[in-house]
Amino acid sequence: MSLRSVSSSFIPGCFALAALVASLAPGEARAAGEQPPIAGSDPALESAAVAPSGTGDGASYDLYFRFSAGAGVVGVDMHPEHGYEDHSADGGSLALELLVGASPYRGAALGGALLLDLAPSMPLASRTDGGGRPDSTVAIALLGPFFDAFPEPSWGLHFGGSLGFSTLSVHPEGFSRHPLYGLGGAVWAGNQFSLSKDWSMGGALRVVQTYTGDEGGEFDFETSCLASSLLLTAVYH
Secondary structure (H helix, E strand, O other): OHHHHHHHHHHHHHHHHHHHHHHHHHHHHHOOOOOOOOOOOOHHHHHHOOOOOOOOOOOOOOEEEEEEEEEEEEEEEOOOOOOOOOEEEEEEEEEEEEEEEEEEEEEEEEEEEEEEEEEEEEOOOOOOOOOOOEEEEEEEEEEEEEEOOOOOOOOOOEEEEEEEEEEEEEEOOOOOOOOOOEEEEEEEEEEEEEEOEEEEEEEEEEEEEEEEEEOOOOOOOEEEEEEEEEEEEEEEE
16 A cells, blocks of 8 residues: 555544544533533623622612701800809801711711801800990801711601811900810701702701810800701702
8 A cells, every 4th residue: 555545545534533523522511511602692791690799788888968058046155264154145046067978888878077056146245344245256166977877768767966076166246266176966857858869858957065165265164055956958868
């Protein structure tokens, strides 16, 4: 037998063997539990369908923003050092607040709060030569962390509170004075209704209590302030 005849019979045999092995490969893959790719399928879509979404009842950290404005009453009690009379006064006030934070869980929000109460006319200054008391402008500020809870979001009811640093500024007419520093807290409760997917409006009752003092002036004294106000609120949640 010549080399030409051997090669002519061997080469077609190799091709036939390769075709046989290729035809058996899908069956072996299925036997090993590996499904061959389906024509027209998108691997990216398949991996997205299999991969967990990572959402649910866990943390989502949605932005929480609330701005409120309203009116109320401020009461100030001043307690000077021994030898001076205590003094108390009440007056109408303008109330403002700004809350910015996040909702790590459904029905709760955490963040930072700035609460303000401004009483434009309160008789807190010392007596003048004429025997009267000039009006004073009183400003109360509270800055600190807050929480706001929604027991049942569909009801619109919410309540919360804040603790932090407070300042009291008293400016008698014709005089100037340094602000007083201390601590304070606030609680509130309200109801709101939905305007859109992310915005809601409503009303709330807020109570703020602060304790401040001054030990660096001409004489020492302490003050306590209680402010109650009704607010109109706008919330992005």
